[in-house]
Amino acid sequence: xxxxxxxxxxxxxxxxxxxxxxxxxxxxxxxxxxxxxxxxxxxxxxxxxxxxxxxxxxxxxxxxxxxxxxxxxxxxxxxxxxxxxxxxxxxxxxxxxxxxxxxxxxxxxxxxxxxxxxxxxxxxxxxxxxxxxxxxxxxxxxxxxxxxxxxxxxxxxxxxxxxxxxxxxxxxxxxxxxxxxxxxxxxxxxxxxxxxxxxxxxxxxxxxxxxxxxxxxxxxxxxxxxxxxxxxxxxxxxxxxxxxxxxxxxxxxxxxxxxxxxxxxxxxxxxxxxxxxxxxxxxxxxxxxxxxxxxxxxxxxxxxxxxxxxxxxxxxxxxxxx
Amino acid sequence: xxxxxxxxxxxxxxxxxxxxxxxxxxxxxxxxxxxxxxxxxxxxxxxxxxxxxxxxxxxxxxxxxxxxxxxxxxxxxxxxxxxxxxxxxxxxxxxxxxxxxxxxxxxxxxxxxxxxxxxxxxxxxxxxxxxxxxxxxxxxxxxxxxxxxxxxxxxxxxxxxxxxxxxxxxxxxxxxxxxxxxxxxxxxxxxxxxxxxxxxxxxxxxxxxxxxxxxxxxxxxxxxxxxxxxxxxxxxxxxxxxxxxxxxxxxxxxxxxxxxxxxxxxxxxxxxxxxxxxxxxxxxxxxxxxxxxxxxxxxxxxxxxxxxxxxxxxxxxxxxxx
Numbered sequence: 079x080x081x082x083x084x085x086x087x088x089x090x091x092x093x094x095x096x097x098x099x100x101x102x103x104x105x106x107x108x109x110x111x112x113x114x115x116x117x118x119x120x121x122x123x124x125x126x127x128x129x130x131x132x133x134x135x136x137x138x139x140x141x142x143x144x145x146x147x148x149x150x151x152x153x154x155x156x157x158x159x160x161x162x163x164x165x166x167x168x169x170x171x172x173x174x175x176x177x178x179x180x181x182x183x184x185x186x187x188x189x190x191x192x193x194x195x196x197x198x199x200x201x202x203x204x205x206x207x208x209x210x211x212x213x214x215x216x217x218x219x220x221x222x223x224x225x226x227x228x229x230x231x232x233x234x235x236x237x238x239x240x241x242x243x244x245x246x247x248x249x250x251x252x253x254x255x256x257x258x259x260x261x262x263x264x265x266x267x268x269x270x271x272x273x274x275x276x277x278x279x280x281x282x283x284x285x286x287x288x289x290x291x292x293x294x295x296x297x298x299x300x301x302x303x304x305x306x307x308x309x310x311x312x313x314x315x316x317x318x319x320x321x322x323x324x325x326x327x328x329x330x331x332x333x334x335x336x337x338x339x340x341x342x343x344x345x346x347x348x349x350x351x352x353x354x355x356x357x358x359x360x361x362x363x364x365x366x367x368x369x370x371x372x373x374x375x376x377x378x379x380x381x382x383x384x385x386x387x388x389x390x391x392x393x394x395x396x397x398x399x400x
Numbered sequence: 401x402x403x404x405x406x407x408x409x410x411x412x413x414x415x416x417x418x419x420x421x422x423x424x425x426x427x428x429x430x431x432x433x434x435x436x437x438x439x440x441x442x443x444x445x446x447x448x449x450x451x452x453x454x455x456x457x458x459x460x461x462x463x464x465x466x467x468x469x470x471x472x473x474x475x476x477x478x479x480x481x482x483x484x485x486x487x488x489x490x491x492x493x494x495x496x497x498x499x500x501x502x503x504x505x506x507x508x509x510x511x512x513x514x515x516x517x518x519x520x521x522x523x524x525x526x527x528x529x530x531x532x533x534x535x536x537x538x539x540x541x542x543x544x545x546x547x548x549x550x551x552x553x554x555x556x557x558x559x560x561x562x563x564x565x566x567x568x569x570x571x572x573x574x575x576x577x578x579x580x581x582x583x584x585x586x587x588x589x590x591x592x593x594x595x596x597x598x599x600x601x602x603x604x605x606x607x608x609x610x611x612x613x614x615x616x617x618x619x620x621x622x623x624x625x626x627x628x629x630x631x632x633x634x635x636x637x638x639x640x641x642x643x644x645x646x647x648x649x650x651x652x653x654x655x656x657x658x659x660x661x662x663x664x665x666x667x668x669x670x671x672x673x674x675x676x677x678x679x680x681x682x683x684x685x686x687x688x689x690x691x692x693x694x695x696x697x698x699x700x701x702x703x704x705x706x707x708x709x710x711x712x713x714x715x716x717x718x719x720x721x722x
Contacts, residue, residue: 099538105545156508160501179482179548182504186478187541189511194534200527205519208530212516216421219509223427226501 082391085123085136090116092140093147096191108172108184109191112151115167120395121254122147127387128258128272141198142207142257148192149211150250153218155185160226199261206260214253221246234312236321240281248280255388268381275374275388282367283395288313289360292348304344310335314363319347319356328354368396404713407445407458412438414462415469418513430494430506431513434473437489442717443576444469449709450580450594463520464529464579470514471533472572475540477507482548521583528582536575543568556634558643562603570602577710590703597696597710604689605717610635611682614670626666632657636685641669641678650676690718 093113098106122143129139136143157163158171159181165171173181196207224242228234252273259269291306292315306313323331330350337343351357371392375385415435420428444465451461458465479485480493481503487493495503518529546564550556574595581591613628614637628635645653652672659665673679693714697707 099542102542102545102549104549105542156504160504178500180545182478182482183541183545183548186508186511187538189508190534190538190541193515193530194538197527197531197534200531204526204530205522208515208526209519209522212512212519216509216512216516219505219512220421220424220427223424223502223505226505227424227426 082123082127082387082394085126086119088136088140089119089122089126089143089147092144093119096144096148098191104176104180105184105187108176108180109188111175112155112166112172112184112188113148115169117167119147121150121250124251124254124276124391125257127391128255129261130258130387131383131385132258132262132264134258134261139258139261141195142261143254145192145195145211146250146254146257148188148195149215149218152185152188152192153222155181155188157222159185160222203260203263207257210253210256210260214249217245217249218247221249228312234317236314236317239312239314239317243284244277244281247284248277251280252276268378268383271374271378271381275371275378278367278371278374279392279395282364282371285314285360285364285367286396288315289357289364292344292351293357304341304347307334307344307347308339315351315356315360318359319351319354322354322356322359323350326354364396368392404445404449404709404716407448408441410458410462411441411444411448411465411469414466415441418466418470420513426498426502427506427509430498430502431510433497434477434488434494434506434510435470437491439489441469443472443572446573446576446598446713447579449713450577451583452580452709453705453707454580454584454586456580456583461580461583463517464583465576467514467517467533468572468576468579470510470517471537471540474507474510474514475544477503477510479544481507482544525582525585529579532575532578532582536571539567539571540569543571550634556639558636558639561634561636561639565606566599566603569606570599573602574598590700590705593696593700593703597693597700600689600693600696601714601717604686604693607636607682607686607689608718610637611679611686613637614666614673615679626663626669629656629666629669630661637673637678637682640681641673641676644676644678644681645672648676686718690714 096113098109100106122140125143125146126136126139129136129142154166155172158166159173159178163171164174169175171181172184176184193211196204196211199207221242221244224238225246228239228242253276255272255276256269259272288306291313292304294303296303305311306316310316320331322328328350330346331354334343334347334350337346372389375388375392378385418435420431422428444462447465447468448458448461451458451464476488477494480488481495481500485493486496493503494506498506515533518526518533521529543564543566546560547568550561550564575598577594577598578591581594610628613635614626616625618625627633628638632638642653644650650672652668653676656665656669656672659668694711697710697714700707
């Protein structure tokens with residue numbers, strides 16, 4: 079992914095030079111802090127890459143890319159409050175370092191800063207950028223609410239779960255890619271194919287993340303393994319295991335749920351989910367979404383577009399050792 | 401204000417027919433509840449009235465009006481969380497009736513719904529509407545943060561206070577009026593005069609509100625008298641009294657601050673603030689802003705515009721018995 083590294087550096091320099099007011103300090107200092115925490119910057123890279131397919135220089139697509147990235151950061155700030163998360167990227171979350179009120183309000187301000195980026199396109203492209211961004215943003219909120227609702231729901235179906243992750247994380251990847259097509263004044267079909275590519279890839283990536291949470295190499299995965307299992311989180315892996323255990327009358331699933339949060343619970347889950355076939359089924363579902371994304375790429379290629387870098391990016395995202 | 405009553409009814413019917421998704425219920429039911437709580441609907445009325453000056457039918461200006469009103473409601477939902485307010489218009493606030501997480505997220509969604517209203521103008525007016533709305537929205541956040549900061553500041557100057565209320569409440573009135581001019585494709589000067597009229601009127605109105613909090617007739621004022629005094633809130637009246645007491649070495653101001661929250665504290669403040677001349681000085685400041693607003697109207701009239709209804713509206717807002 080050397081080709082992508084240059085985008086990362088460019089993005090960091092653009093993010094660090096976003097101009098924010100100085101006062102009140104309690105509004106803008108927290109934003110500067112949060113934006114400096116880094117991250118993969120995957121979403122804005124998607125916009126830059128997608129724009130490049132249509133010969134939009136990165137200096138022109140950067141505002142749309144920043145719109146997506148600032149919105150993503152806004153949603154993280156508010157999600158961290160809702161989840162009561164103490165850390166983000168190994169550093170204190172905003173509401174921990176300051177307080178909840180400041181995190182709510184500076185989150186709101188960051189949301190406005192995201193919209194402000196779109197005012198850099200005061201031409202015929204603005205209406206569609208603006209419309210698609212609004213539609214995506216409301217879906218992200220819906221996804222977050224479904225996610226919170228699921229915690230207290232006794233039954234969540236697989237399709238409900240997929241719909242939740244589609245809304246919460248994948249549509250923003252789709253929108254980031256579609257932005258490139260809109261900036262390049264492409265037809266609706268091209269925009270739609272890029273969007274669907276992003277959405278399917280996002281779903282595949284999230285399912286991979288669920289699987290890696292239990293089966294990943296902690297060194298490579300970069301976070302504690304088994305966190306989802308310890309909190310009985312309803313991931314795809316978990317829902318498949320629940321379903322398969324019910325079908326085969328396997329009592330171990332009920333035992334797993336009752337187990338206290340400790341290392342033996344993680345080991346127990348690893349074996350159980352393999353025995354039940356939940357790991358394999360999850361991998362199958364992941365691959366189905368990955369292939370769907372590839373189908374969208376092929377369609378774009380049939381229409382004469384050079385999508386090599388998107389293919390490279392998809393491979394990069396879906397290759398971590400399982 | 402019979403002329404304005406028709407706008408109120410029209411607005412209520414438009415607000416109640418805003419189309420929101422059904423699911424998740426925990427996201428959209430709270431919004432339906434909050435929007436049904438009513439209120440003066442002053443801000444969107446300003447947009448409808450302003451649009452009418454330029455022959456924009458209310459069916460066309462309604463989306464800009466709703467943008468302003470939905471934004472205002474979003475800011476109330478989040479402010480209520482930050483202030484820990486149990487009631488809004490006599491009914492439970494969102495975070496009380498549901499919970500804080502739901503109030504944060506449904507507030508965010510309402511903010512997006514506000515922006516969505518602007519997508520009804522996908523023409524050459526959109527860039528300016530969008531730009532001015534973003535600028536105003538960030539100012540409202542700044543005002544709210546200054547207001548929170550002031551609680552723990554030992555010294556707040558009069559000009560800091562005026563700047564805070566300008567940002568927190570007045571710029572939105574200005575923007576609501578300016579929207580009418582933008583919809584009517586008016587020149588910048590016209591938009592600016594309408595904006596300044598709204599800002600000055602808003603400041604005058606807020607100062608009046610501060611005075612009425614102590615000296616208003618509870619029947620007419622519609623809320624408990626003396627609330628600001630009981631919490632030692634740094635209103636203009638309070639800051640003037642503080643200043644005048646320092647100048648005259650009047651020890652009663654310090655006594656007031658130390659008094660416990662009870663009815664005798666309110667009576668003590670009433671007398672003290674009159675003795676010090678703080679009430680009169682506040683009225684003078686209020687009138688100065690009111691006259692400034694009238695100056696903007698006169699300028700608009702000199703340019704040939706019919707502003708009778710704005711004059712009527714200003715009179716209506718600034719005539720409550722003091």
